[in-house]
Amino acid sequence: MFTLYSYWRSSSSYRVRIALRLKQAEHRIIPIHLLRDGGEQHRPDYHALNPQELVPLLVDGEFALGQSLAIFQYLEARLPQPPLVPQDPRQAARMWSFCQSVACEIQPMQNTRVLGYLGRELGLDEAQRGVWLRHWLGIGLDALEEELGRQQPTPYCFGETPGYADCCLVPQMFAAERFGAVRSWPRLQAIVARCREHPAFIEAAPERQADAEA
Ligand SMILES: N[C@@H](CCC(=O)N[C@@H](CS)C(=O)NCC(=O)O)C(=O)O
Numbered sequence: 001m002f003t004l005y006s007y008w009r010s011s012s013s014y015r016v017r018i019a020l021r022l023k024q025a026e027h028r029i030i031p032i033h034l035l036r037d038g039g040e041q042h043r044p045d046y047h048a049l050n051p052q053e054l055v056p057l058l059v060d061g062e063f064a065l066g067q068s069l070a071i072f073q074y075l076e077a078r079l080p081q082p083p084l085v086p087q088d089p090r091q092a093a094r095m096w097s098f099c100q101s102v103a104c105e106i107q108p109m110q111n112t113r114v115l116g117y118l119g120r121e122l123g124l125d126e127a128q129r130g131v132w133l134r135h136w137l138g139i140g141l142d143a144l145e146e147e148l149g150r151q152q153p154t155p156y157c158f159g160e161t162p163g164y165a166d167c168c169l170v171p172q173m174f175a176a177e178r179f180g181a182v183r184s185w186p187r188l189q190a191i192v193a194r195c196r197e198h199p200a201f202i203e204a205a206p207e208r209q210a211d212a213e214a
Pocket residue numbers: 009010011012013034039041053054055056066067068069103108111112113114
């Protein structure tokens with residue numbers, strides 16, 4: 001039985017919630033509220049588990065692991081079925097490149113502490129932060145749309161069944177909608193629409209979480 005520390009609206013947590021469901025892994029979710037009381041991720045008991053003070057955090061017995069892409073790799077090794085990585089090495093590498101693009105290039109710009117710093121330390125108001133954020137989300141998702149457009153269309157990002165790229169894409173599009181950064185990305189949007197009909201994606205959605213707020 002895995003334990004996942006998660007926040008309902010955190011796109012990185014959402015990635016792992018989807019993956020756990022695709023793997024049909026038995027798990028429980030412990031919510032960490034990223035805003036309440038200055039952020040529960042900074043509580044000493046959580047810091048003891050995860051010095052990075054970020055969600056998600058996966059715990060498997062005595063083993064605790066942060067960073068969603070590392071968690072994907074661990075899940076793949078721990079629970080190989082169903083595989084969420086393409087068999088072809090080049091497609092697999094492309095899939096990890098796609099995941100890193102979301103996790104390392106796009107999502108960090110929208111992170112709570114980054115936006116908080118822009119406001120508190122650099123004095124940007126909400127409108128200015130929105131312009132900044134929409135700029136980065138737009139550039140990042142435009143590139144992914146173009147990349148996927150260069151390969152044969154498949155129902156999901158890299159094949160006939162959902163994989164880790166889809167686990168990254170759906171939460172990132174949720175964030176783009178939340179921050180008003182949506183443009184026309186026909187390929188990405190078609191994949192997201194398909195994913196949103198899949199039970200694993202439905203159950204992992206932010207609004208379905210026990211800690212969801214109106
Ligand atoms: N690269 C990390 C990103 C984790 C991350 O940024 N988590 C955010 C929520 S999506 C967080 O915990 N933020 C807390 C904060 O900003 O203080 C991953 O892929 O897991």
